[in-house]
Amino acid sequence: MLAGLLFVGLGIIGAFLPVMPSTVFFIVAAIFFARSNPAWEAKIMNHPKIGPPIRAFRERGAITQSAKIAAVSAMAVSSVLSGYLMRHHGYWAFVPSMVCALCAVFILTRPSQ
Known part of the structure; x- marks a missing residue:
């Protein structure tokens, strides 16, 4: 609770x-x-x-098209920003972008509401 x-x-x-x-x-x-x-x-x-x-999400796993666009756009912007800010950290700079990419794949493969 x-x-x-x-x-x-x-x-x-x-x-x-x-x-x-x-x-x-x-x-x-x-x-x-x-x-x-x-x-x-x-x-x-x-x-x-x-x-x-x-x-809609619980019954069909559906996400609205506008929510998909907003989520993937925000992840893209944050990936570019974190990549730039972490550019001196070697491979660690790619970790946030990889997590965002995996989340974006999940979101984009859900049916639209």
């Missing part, structure tokens, strides 16, 4: 900060609440704004 509350808090913060993807945090919160407090899971799933993308 505590983990669910933590992720709801992060999701709320993410709703106001463009660098944090709030939907991901609400998906994880719903997973934790499914076991600890089904009533709170239902509140998340039935919320008019955040419920539909969470239900």
